Amino acid sequence: MFEKILxxxxxxxxLHRLTHFVTSLAAGGIKQIVFLHVVPLSETRTIPKIDREQIEQAQARLSAAFDHSPAGVDVKVEVESGRPVETMLRVAQSYKSELIVLGSQGHSLFTEKLIGSVTAELSRQTTIPLLILRPQLIGALTSEELTLRCQHLLRYLLIPYDGHEAANFLVQQVKRLAQKQPGRFLERCRVCWMMNSLPTPSERETLSQVKADLETANLQVEADFRQGTALTKLLEMAQMDEISAIAIASGTLGKFQEWFVSSFAAELLRQSWCPVLFFPNIH
Structure with missing residues (x-):
């Protein structure tokens, strides 16, 4: 699994609330946790200026992470001034982060056309997986609930599948994560192939092979076909099956054409209340 997260x-x-749950994140196999806040440059007579006061305030708010740091876990706090995406990528590279955790406000497609999206911009510039969490989810959980959520951050993944390149890439990424984990932090996954008609014998065989492939990584795997609107059905499954996160991959999220045609992956990121584990930049 992911041992170094940003x-x-x-x-x-x-997400700053997670500074109080470092011990719980560590229980899920995480060994390095970096908290990052980017302070925008203030402008005085059009000259960019570092806002020292905001930086100090942010450092104070994130310092709780050090109070909850168990032995064997490297905890860092970074507060920098600049452009968010550039800073995130630089800090992630500096610490060799394996996962970037972000909040999502669930912007509409129209809003994203106008102002862009940090998630979309990151997906253009990095291959580091992104875990997108809805702020309402973090805010609604009690401390006891959030403790369990952090301990089992990615225990049970829902994997949409359609037999195409991005879906096969996604399966291999999940398999790789399971193979490299030192414990049993990722335990289960459910592969769901959404269809408009009954599956062919060839498609049944393909899904059976996908299931068998994931099982070689010591995962508990369920695989089935579902009929109906893919997005609606997946969101229903995420709610009913105690899914930790929906795993997706897309080769177009964040690229120019997607501002005009909403892809499944982009729409899922906008609508899902369940955490979304996104593997960007498929070529």
């Missing part, structure tokens, strides 16, 4: 917060997303 948690990026603007404080409005509520």
């Amino acid at each position: 948690i990026c917060t603007d404080f409005a997303d509520g």
